[in-house]
Amino acid sequence: xxxxxxxxxxxxxxxxxxxxxxxxxxxxxxxxxxxxxxxxxxxxxxxxxxxxxxxxxxxxxxxxxxxxxxxxxxxxxxxxxxxxxxxxxxxxxxxxxxxxxxxxxxxxxxxxxxxxxxxxxxxxxxxxxxxxxxxxxxxxxxxxxxxxxxxxxxxxxxxxxxxxxxxxxxxxxxxxxxxxxxxxxxxxxxx
Numbered sequence: 080x081x082x083x084x085x086x087x088x089x090x091x092x093x094x095x096x097x098x099x100x101x102x103x104x105x106x107x108x109x110x111x112x113x114x115x116x117x118x119x120x121x122x123x124x125x126x127x128x129x130x131x132x133x134x135x136x137x138x139x140x141x142x143x144x145x146x147x148x149x150x151x152x153x154x155x156x157x158x159x160x161x162x163x164x165x166x167x168x169x170x171x172x173x174x175x176x177x178x179x180x181x182x183x184x185x186x187x188x189x190x191x192x193x194x195x196x197x198x199x200x201x202x203x204x205x206x207x208x209x210x211x212x213x214x215x216x217x218x219x220x221x222x223x224x225x226x227x228x229x230x231x232x233x234x235x236x237x238x239x240x241x242x243x244x245x246x247x248x249x250x251x252x253x254x255x256x257x258x259x260x261x262x263x264x265x266x267x268x269x270x
Contacts, residue, residue: 107180111180111183114187114191115187118191119164119167119194122160122163122197123160125198125201126156126157126160126201129201129205130157132205133149133152134149136149136232140215140216145212148208148212152204152205155204156204156205159197159200159201160197163197166193167190181265182265184261185258185262189258191254192251192254195247195250195254198243199244199247202240202244205240206240209236209240216232216233217233
């Protein structure tokens with residue numbers, strides 16, 4: 080099984096080919112900027128979805144301890160998102176002239192790794208709410224493991240969280256490989 084070629088390797092083979100013009104650097108920078116914006120939108124969507132999931136859980140069981148736990152978890156999710164947005168705002172802009180596209184690509188991959196770490200924080204915070212909530216729900220609905228309420232409140236969120244974690248672990252491994260290759264290329268270009 081072959082590993083898919085990364086964007087960087089594809090672009091590198093394009094500009095090292097004997098025939099044809101070099102790729103337009105502005106288009107490559109614009110592509111990287113779009114990728115960064117999509118990652119930011121995904122972080123915001125993940126946080127909003129996590130908070131909406133907490134609210135949906137409270138519709139089913141609006142008990143005081145669940146409300147307190149959900150508010151605490153939602154506050155931590157919003158705080159984590161605020162920290163990520165501040166980190167994004169303090170980074171150099173992708174639209175400004177850069178000395179090397181390698182640096183821009185490397186910074187973009189590092190930002191994507193941070194976004195994955197943010198997703199892991201959100202999942203951990205969601206589990207801090209869901210695990211006690213599931214335990215209470217299992218105690219109450221134990222005879223109806225296939226009932227629609229149990230499927231919607233337990234099986235579906237568990238499946239979605241497991242799928243999100245599996246995807247982020249795969250993406251993390253791929254991005255770590257790209258970061259290693261880009262760092263090696265940066266060292267090669269500096270030599």
